[in-house]
Structure formats: structure tokens, C-alpha cells
């Protein structure tokens with residue numbers, strides 16, 4: 001459905017010189033700096049995938065989405081989506097996609113969402129019985145019936161966002177882009193929107209790409225995650241893999257029936273690359289990095305060699321991982 005190869009976008013930014021003399025010189029010759037907002041990224045997406053594009057502020061997510069939706073023309077590389085090149089065949093292409101940009105509305109401020117939906121139906125030429133049934137389904141599943149006839153300016157952010165999602169889907173696109181769809185929303189509205197998106201993906205096979213700063217959006221919706229940093233794609237894979245790669249690993253806390261020294265545990269585990277931490281004489285923690293391979297081994301060795309009264313396994317949360325991806329100074333921690 002989506003094929004992106006060696007995509008690039010550069011911006012040329014005018015750099016103002018300092019002081020009055022600098023401003024005077026700027027009148028005659030301007031200095032420009034080039035910013036590589038998107039720097040040679042490639043990925044493909046199959047129909048029906050639901051995935052997240054994440055990265056810290058300025059990583060290049062919005063620029064990427066703008067190129068994918070045909071708003072910006074790339075400086076280099078190629079994008080083919082559904083057989084279209086977005087920035088070249090913009091008019092036909094936008095009929096096949098839906099877009100929700102958190103900060104930009106598709107709804108007319110002084111009209112009710114319902115009136116906006118009817119106008120959009122005309123624009124997209126889906127003003128038939130099937131289009132009407134689809135709209136009714138959107139209204140029901142997004143639970144917006146009680147306020148869909150009020151002017152948009154009177155709606156709360158959560159109500160408006162649900163209407164925005166309906167507006168983006170009026171023409172039943174096969175591909176939906178969402179840029180920060182849950183930012184600023186309360187937990188219940190977030191849940192409603194997520195449930196709706198999950199169901200849409202399952203029943204209609206809609207391909208969904210979202211950018212988000214909210215880690216719980218990813219946990220709830222996406223198996224696949226793309227991580228951008230300084231314009232480059234630094235990770236493309238399953239959420240579970242991301243946890244393995246950037247998580248601090250998994251920690252297993254053992255409570256022993258008898259006093260047990262870390263050295264005894266080390267002797268039992270041999271050369272296994274793991275860290276052993278001591279809480280007290282009866283409890284030790286084992287930290288493993290590649291948990292999928294290591295964890296069963298650690299459990300069987302320790303349980304087989306010692307008398308254990310309790311075991312607790314603590315996996316890194318996605319929140320921890322995202323925090324780990326960006327170290328305190330915003331640099332990406334290198335993991336090979």
C-alpha cells in the first residue's frame with residue numbers, strides 16, 4: 001500500500017546576521033542554512049497495517065506525514081501510495097486517504113458537524129444510500145449523535161476530535177493518517193477513539209498511520225513502530241522488538257527461603273550475560289537484556305538449584321523504552 005524509498009526533505013532557512021550592520025548586509029545578500037528534516041528514509045507498508053511513527057520534537061515526523069499526504073513535495077526519493085505519487089496526483093490521491101491533523105480542523109466552525117459531513121459527502125460524491133449508511137455507522141461507533149447537530153465552536157475538544165475522525169472517514173478511505181490524534185484528550189475519550197480505530201482496522205482493513213507522543217496510544221493500537229531521529233529512521237519493527245532493543249531488559253526478583261549470596265547465583269548461572277543485584281540476604285534480582293532467549297533459562301536454573309518462595313518478573317514498559325531512546329540531553333543512545 002505504501003512504498004517509500006530514500007525519501008528526503010531539505011528546508012533552506014534564512015539566517016539573519018547579528019546586529020544592525022548584519023541586518024544591513026542581509027538586504028543585499030542573504031545567508032541560508034540547509035536543514036535536513038527528512039534524511040533518506042525507506043519503508044513499506046502492507047494493506048491493513050496499523051503503525052506508529054514516533055520520535056522527539058523536530059525528528060521529522062510531521063514533515064514525513066506532510067509528504068505522505070501530498071502537502072509537501074520531497075527534495076529527493078520516491079513515494080508511491082495506492083498506485084499514486086501523492087504530490088503529483090494530489091487531487092485523485094486525496095480522495096483515497098483520510099487525514100486527521102490534531103491542530104487543523106476539517107470542520108466548518110459555525111456549522112454543525114452534521115452539516116460539514118453533508119458538505120464533505122458532496123465534495124467526495126458519496127451522497128448515496130451506502131454513503132448514508134456509512135455515516136450513520138460512524139456517528140454511532142464514535143458516539144457523537146448527542147452533539148453532532150450543535151455548532152462546532154460549542155463542542156469540547158474531545159467531542160470535536162471524534163467529529164474530526166468521522167469527517168476524515170466520510171468517503172471510506174483505505175488509508176488513514178492521524179497526527180497526534182489524542183493530544184489533550186481525557187482518558188475516556190482517548191479510549192473511545194482507540195477502540196474505534198481498532199475496530200475500523202479490523203472490520204474494514206483500513207491501513208492506519210499515526211504519530212503520537214502518547215506511549216499508551218502505541219501500546220493500545222500498534223504492533224509496528226517506526227522511530228525517527230534527526231530526520232533518519234533509526235528503528236522499524238515490532239513494539240516487542242523495540243522493547244528488547246532499548247529496554248533496560250527484564251528484571252526477575254527472586255525471594256529465597258534460605259540466605260543466598262549473589263556469588264552462589266552467579267555460579268549457578270555461569271557465563272550468562274546478566275546482572276545480579278542484591279536487595280537483602282533473602283532476595284536477589286537478575287537483570288537480563290535479551291529476555292526472550294534468557295528468561296526461561298534463568299528461571300529454570302534458579303528454580304532448579306535454589307529453594308525459591310516467590311518470583312516476580314518486571315518487564316520494561318514502553319514508557320521506559322521511549323525514555324531510554326532519548327537520553328537526558330536528547331541524544332539517541334546507541335545500541336548498535
Ligand SMILES: Nc1ncnc2c1ncn2[C@@H]1O[C@H](COP(=O)(O)OP(=O)(O)OP(=O)(O)O)[C@@H](O)[C@H]1O
Nearest residue numbers: 011013035037055056057058059060061062063064
Ligand atoms: N517549513 C519549514 N521550514 C523550515 N524548517 C522546517 C519546516 N518544517 C519543519 N522544519 C524543520 O525540520 C525539522 C523536522 O521538523 P518536523 O516538524 O517534521 O518534526 P516533528 O518530528 O514533527 O516534530 P514535532 O513533534 O515537534 O511536531 C525541524 O528541525 C524543523 O525545525
